[in-house]
Amino acid sequence: MNTHEARLDALRKELQRQGLDGFVIPISDEHMSEYVGAYAQRLAWLTGFGGSAGTVAVLTDSALEPSAAIFVDGRYTLQVRDQVDGRLYAYESVPQTNVAKWLGTHAPAGARIGYDAWLHGKGWVAAVTKALAEKDGELVAVAANPVDAIWDDRPAPSPAPALVHADRFAGLSSQAKREAVSEWLTERKLDAAVISALDSIAWLLNIRGSDVERTPVTLSYVIAHADGTADLFIAEEKLTPELRQHLGNAVRIQPREGFVPALHGLAGKRIAVDPERAVQAIFTALEQGGATVIEERDPTVLPKAVKNPVEQQGHRDAQARDGAAVSRFLRWIATEAPKGGVDELAAAARLQRFREDSGDLRDLSFDTISGAGPNGAVVHYRVSEETNRVLEPGSVYLVDSGGQYPDGTTDITRTVWIGPGAPPAEVKDRFTRVLKGHIALARAVFPRGTSGSQLDVLARQFLWSAGLDYAHGTGHGVGSFLSVHEGPQRIAKSGGAQAGGDQELLPGMILSDEPGYYKTGEYGIRIENLVLVEPREIAGAEDAFLGFETLTLVPIDRALVDPALLAPEERAWWNAYHARVLEVIGPRLEGADKAWLEAQCQPL
Structure with missing residues (x-):
């Protein structure tokens, strides 16, 4: 019995002890974060899966067929098969199916399926409750997570101190942000809002941390009140004199374990809670305490997404440093990789060193996807010692x-x-089709009120015309020294409030522009820049129009382009983009690096 088989067996024994017929384990934490701390990596520990999105459903009776399943979306179709034992877990694709449908089909009649109310949202709970009820089953909130009961060496939550995020970077004081939330609450006749998403807390209070790998947030909760004050629930060891001084008297510091009692103490109050960003346990605690829960989007989400002028300029400055580092790396790759001695791990490590040399790097924003040959076809590939490949010539x-x-x-x-x-001609064709889609989106001009889902086809059209596509969104929002994946804006095929595709694009929002193509077992192609939504002046326009400023400034590989497939306006974009790269990045490079950049930025 291997390690993950033994862990699954131990979990089933613990479920029997708790009187449960099954249990659901998501990749999540008490804040519904995309990336979670080591202490919350329950699914990875149980199954070996290293992706950032997924859920496992385990039935206690191992004789059932199937008796467990892992649910992932199209980004992880290949990765999950590489990392998770198919003898133990059936592979299920989202959104074609989901946990509720699967349990409705496979759970025994009358089953008691457990879940941790601190790890699931209200909508998920309602959907699974309904599916189980149709089989006379029930969804049971556990008092203690059964995975934790068998995870002997589970890491403790990070004790790292919370850090002050200076106003010169934030562009707006915490007081001003809290006053805006106060106005929002007052307009809606609400007494307070529960803020549980870690990036929302970080933005509202102008604090950062290192509790979640790659995302500079600190584990905490906030209750923001209509009078402009707030209660911050945070572990004592995270507090510093600088933080206390920064927060001032209007932010009351409370122990983290005081959060649930505080929710119970809001009897008779009208409290805003975001069902997309707050776990079921928060709703339960408020209702048990006698509060009236009003479901509203977290009031910090939209202001956080719409970057103020200071944040916009900060992004440009960061992109210039980052662009110089990545350009130096690409020159190094072009020189060293053809010799046959560079592998994926070495390349990722060298790229990190170039970033560190650029100054002010606090962390990577996610684990570098360094995919050679067929590994590049794994959309969210994560290189390891076991999968590491050499960047082979050709x-x-x-x-x-x-x-x-x-x-x-x-x-x-x-x-x-x-x-x-x-x-090869095929590779150049696919790359150029991806490039054409990237350019089409970058050049888009659209009326105010347009959503990301309305623009998505621009990036896919040239692949679609050849019968090709890619199984991920085209663009996601990006934070300001916060989460690399930030809502509510998104560019993707489907709309819907949860997906973010229906969110109107507003000036100041930052998104990625990243169409791709992946040929399983052979290669992957993706071209990604970050873009800023900006007003666009059009002579004679009868409405307000918007467009994109491209923020990322790094050459795109000319060797992979088939110029014959580019229209004149696409060539013009390429030439203007690379002239801008040379203008901004050129002064930051010298010697062989600068000579390489100049060659890469020559007009097509």
């Missing part, structure tokens, strides 16, 4: 990476040809 290499700087968060993907020799 192959495609995809690198998706980013940095966390105090003035901005970066995210860039470049796909390059490892010489010598020319890329």
Whole structure:
């Protein structure tokens, strides 16, 4: 019995002890974070899956077929098969199916299925409750997570101190932000809002931390009140004199364990809670305490997404430093990889060193996706000692990476040809189709009120015309020294409030522009820049129009482009973009790096 089989067996024994017929384990924490701390990596510990999104359903009776399943979306179709034992878990694809449907089909009649109310949202609970009720089953909130009961060496939550995020980076004081929330609450005749998303708390109070890998947040909760004050629930060891001084008297510091009693103490109050960002346990605690719960979007979400002028300039500054680092890396790759001695791990490590040399790097913004050849076809590939490949001459290499700087968060993907020799015609065709889609989105001009889902087809059209597509969104929001994946804005096929595709794009929002193409077992292609939504002046326009300013400034590999497939306006975009790259990045490089950049930025 291997490690993960033994852990699954131990979990089933614990479920029997708790009188449960099954249990559901998501990748999540008490704040519904996308990326979670080591203490909350229950699914990874149980199954070996290393992705950032997924859920497992386990039935206690191992004789059932299937008796467990893992649910992932199209980004992880290949990865989950590499990392999770198919003898133990059935592979299920979201959104084609989901946990509620699966349990409705496979759970025994009358089953008691457990869940941790601190790890699931209200909508999920309602959907699974309904599915189980149709089989006379029930969804049971556990008092203690059964995975924790068998995870003997589970890490403790991070004790790292919370840090002050200076107003010179934030562009707006915490007091001003709290006053805006106060006005929002007053307009709606609400007494308070529960803020539980870690990036929302960080933005509202102008604090940061290092409790979640790659995302500079600190574990805490906030109750923001209509009078402009707030209660911050945080572990004592995270407090410093600087933090106390920064927060001032209007932010009352409370012990983290006081959060639930505080929710119970809001009897008779009208409290706003975001059902997309707050776990079921928060709703339960408020209702048990006698509060009236009003479901509203977290009032910090939209202001956080719409970057103020200081944050916009901070992003430009961070992108310039980051662009110089990535350009130095691409020159190094172009020189060293054709010799055959560079592997994925070495490339990722060298890229991180270039970023560290650029100054002010606080962390990566996510684990670098360093995919050589067929590994590049795994959309969210995570290199390990077991999967590490050499960047072989005559192959495609995809690198998706980013940095966390105090003035901005970066995210860039470049796909390059490892010489010598020319890329095959098929690779150049696919790359150029992806490039054409990238340019179409970057050049888009659209009326105010347009959502991301309305623009998505621009990036896919040239792939679609060849019968091709990609199984991920085209663009996600990006934070300001916060989460590299930030809502509510998104560019994707489907709309819907939860997906973010229906969110109107507003001036000041930052998104990625990242179409791709992936040929399983051979190569992957993605071109990603970050763009800023900006007003666009059009002579004679009868409405307000918007467009994108491209923030990311790094050359795109000319060797992979088939110029014959580019229209004149696409060539013009390419030439203008690379002239801008040379203008901004050129002064930051010298010697061989600068000469390489100048060659890469020559007009097509």
